[in-house]
Amino acid sequence: MTPLVVRSHYSLMWGTASVPALCRRARELGYRRLALTDTDNLYGLWPFVNACRRERLEPIVGAEVTDPKGRRRAVCLVKTDAGYRNLCRLLSRRHMEEGFTLEAALPPLSRGLLVLTGNPELLRRWHAAGVSVAAAVPRRPLPPGHRLRRTAATLNISTAAVPGSFFLGPEDVPMHRMLRAIDRNTGLSRLASSDMAPADAWLDSPQGYSRRFAACPETLRATDELAETLSFTGPDFGIVLPPWKTAETVAALREAAYAGARTRYGGELSEAVVERLETELHIISKMGFSAYFLVVRDIVRQSPRICGRGSGAASLVAYCLGITNVCPLKHNLYFGRFLNPGRKDAPDIDVDFAWDERDDVLAAVFDKYRGHAAMVSNHVLFQPRMAIREVAKVYGLTDSEIGRVTRRLPMFWRAAAADTDLHREIAARPEARALEFPDPWPDILESAQRILGTPRYLSVHSGGVVITPEPIDTYVPIQRAPKGVPIIQWEKDATEEAGLVKIDLLGNRSLGVIRDALANLSTNGRAFDESRWEAGRRFFHPGGGGPGPHHGLFLYRKPRHAAASKKSGGREFRAPGHPQQHHPAGRQ
Template sequence: MFCHLNVHSHASPMRGTAPMEALVDRAGSLGMTCLALTDVNGLWGFVRFIQLARRAGLQPICGAHVLLGGSPDTPPAQDVVFLVEDQRGYANLCRLLSRIHDEPDSDLATLLGTFGKGLFVLCPDPALLRRFVGILPTDHLYGELRPGRDSTPILAACDELGLEPVATGEVCFLEPEDTEIYRLLRAIDRNERLSDLPEWELKSSAHHFADEAEIRRRYPHCPQAIDNATALARKCQTEWDFSATIFPGASLGIDADLSGGSDQTDTHLRQLVYAGAARRYHSPLRLPLRLRSGQGSGSPGLPVPCTTRVGLRPEGQALAPEVVARIEKELDLIGRKGFAPYFLVVADIVGQKRLTIGRGSGAASIVSYCLFITQVDPLRHNLTFERFLHEERTDLPDIDVDFAWDERDGVLAYVFKKYGRERTAMVANHVTLQPRAAVREVGKVFGLSNEEILAVTRRIALVFAEAGHANLFGRDIHPLRLDTTGFPTLETASAPALNLDDTLRRILNLAMRLVGIFHYPSVHSGGVIVVPDEIRKYVPVLTAPKGVPIVQWEKDQVEDAGLVKIDLLGNRSLAVVRDCLRHINLYRKPKDHLSYHHIQPIGDAGTTALMRQGRTMGIFYIESPATRQLLAKAGQVDFEHVVIYSSIIRPAANRFINLLIERIHGAPWELLHPDLDFLNESYGIMVYEEQVFLAAVALAGFSYSEADTLRKIGTKKSLR
């Protein structure tokens, strides 16, 4: 069975129109057993492609279509397809692609001398093919027969050089009629009118996803080229394993590489955690703080303090048993999972600045708390560690760390310097064509002025809103999960009300077909990857306009490939806190200076009075009108209650907000089930994701992994 070995998906920046799902489905429906993805100058969607191919029962082949040189008026001077033979070839392809992004004028013959091992090369240019002979073995070089090219010169070169020809479809779109969409993409990418597009950019309808019969009709004079495609596919690597986590490897004051699970790494983490615990728990600790059940009593439930003296270990005072037990529980699981390097690297980065705060489920970890990654005591606030990390979890726990907004770039600079640019890069965003931008770009290539385009998009937005598609122009479409089902057309969106002529009507319909196509890569807001050796052997890397290296994958593919992503984000509120402390300390003696890690704002009388009046404008997280109103109505403004308020303020939650206020003021209430005792802290109302997680475990007998999946579904996060 014939196998397509040169295929562009819509993850190929502005050079492919077909979603990967559609390509995989088409290959399966035609009875093909394997399929190559060769997006232009990158592996932009390869991890996602593997997942889709496996689900469809196809063997995925890794490759890239490299285009180099040329000018706006001439085609690329170097036009070659690379296919991966083995894992060494995959690493070399990543390195080669990284190099061509660094040096767009690179010579492929020279690069193959360095990165050619483990790669098959398909070349349609006889002159370039001759240059490759002697650099690669002849059984790794093929002359490529493509649609729209005279096959005579390349077949003659193959005979001369003793090479085999291979037929490909150079698939750029799914159906023959999609050629118009492809040409639109090329015109948008070149920023020129459709009518000015050069002839060599005009792919014919022959570049659709053809079946074997059609391919054979194209090359009746060379049937062996089609058979060679099948034979070559069998030589390519099709088994891919991204299940192993690629941990950072760097010295953090110990003479060991931080590869996951080493005894020395675990020991170093243990030392840091207990040193941090001594600092964290040097004063009396209230353990634990819970709300009593109000079952049948009418009592709203009040905090029940349990004070335990926790001393500093260097002074011989033991940590509280509850603290030690929780630390040991977490360290045991972290060690068995091999996650110690992750915590050590995050702790190292956090240690570069005084003011940081870790967010998300990481706040449930006492290890994170003792490493000063997070600032919330999980024992004090009764947080469940399994929400963060449990036995069945295979992916890395996720910790987002905030820094003052004007210090974040300095932290990134430290990471690149400490771990080296050869081992470090930022995560990419895949910027896609969204509805409004698609209309604008198509209008431009049709020759419309900016004023005309603006007038049209305004009218469209109004009419679509009236037709029940108010969010059309704000809809964010993921490039690798394109689904335009339900998108309006002119026929369903009150077309007469738009008062468009035929040209504008055509522009709009074409624009809707571009929505979700990958436009260009940008830099993720804070995701950083650190690997133990060379990042360019795992994923191609390019340099963003702001000068930082970024990988070609967005965050989902990064995580699915086992790469460790650390989110380092900028937060303006932390800068405000820092500046306030700085100004306060200007008027204090050094011994009386306030420290970010030791101030205790909870329970401050002045703050409490302001919050009870709802006077929290300008206070991050509790300044919305709804939250300010709830603070004033409830009256209870201790930390635990404020967390409930900030979580329950959601659309359509008014009934539960009113119920909460009633129970706070003494209305009787009962738990829905005795096993839901963890709802006591929120007056019997489920307000946290963690409570959904715990309810599934307690009532339905879910495993931690199953409960976490349910939680993700409830938050509408995509499941991979």
């Protein structure tokens, strides 16, 4: 039998197993195919595809879709590329539409999907609407007279055994109960049976399922027959670049780049500028990235003051388009570090805007590319501080009792569950050596360790935006972040692996300070033509950084920066890890 209803820890606060552990366990049990059907999401799609490849499993892509207004649900498994796009759109509607109902939303988006439901009424209605649907028998056989079996028999629909799983084995039940208690903000003893998955909801072996369904082996055969119709193993988009308003992107980029070059360098362009422009334009055109540069230029034009940075600063085309403000010719920056025909990765330009202008820029992007743009998400995982705090709350400890331990832990302490002994590591920290851990602290730390690395919720990436030529919800499901912006369900690594090119639009307080300082100059009658100011020109006060007392300069805010500046005697030094950039001591 092929497991068709399997949930990982991306079924937030329900599932316990990581995707790699799930696939590893499936291989050990002897499966050759495995489905991943997390609840209302495709968060784990790319980790799943990669883990299946490593374990030599054939992935089956799907999701469990729930009705927000009731207990109705359906498992949607992807048969074709069209089915994948429809699943993304269905999940997006589930998260984005106020009046979403599963019964009405699914039929128009069912092409290319196999739908499993245990609800007899939905089975009847969806079958009448032309949906490819089958009756889903849960963890144990149903009696012959059960309404679901009778309905399926009347409609001549397959009845398949789909014993859904939430964890790898019975040993994971305590972790599942802890996650449910955290999610419900209650104690373990107050959890109702409806708050938890059944205790036998683990991934069993084929032999185990055969024993469970010995009374109706035909349901196991139906499951395998349905699985054979599922040939889709994951999307293959290639590189997905933002669209431009005309098809002639190569000519448009050339025209814009030369116009910008004449603004930067004057009417007569030197041979070095022309040669470098031609080289870059040829590579950009060959790699198919012309539209990307035009879209980024369109975005940065919304602000009079931006700072393009990263390896994109090595591009003369970016400099001429106003995306960056450092001349790569003057500073001898190597374009191949940014784009190289020998590499397949997409361009990556980070653009800073004034911190209080960035949200307006994002709003303009979402308005212009409505339905085609969303921000990248972050998958926030349980780390030591969060895990200890949440588990201790389940045990009934007060905030002061919890804070006595958690405030002694580093704010950004990252730890992996497999190789971390929280009790030992906390006890070894100098600031925690005086702490005692009476009962129930040993149990709290043990439970907290189990949930390390488990996803807790989604947040918004610091600035990554994806713009797609087709509606974005045909590539990836989207949902709305608490701050109101649309986000895709993948974090940045999965986004890049999928081939979706992100543009980082970031907020920078220094640009706001510069803007306000220039406004003050104007108010005080001091003329300053910002357009004629040469970025990178040094206004370094002699000896200002050398003695090392200043901590208020940009990127010069830590004692080690002051110490390095003092040792350099105020001379120029090369920043580690950035061989192409020189910084006067005391400024970087």
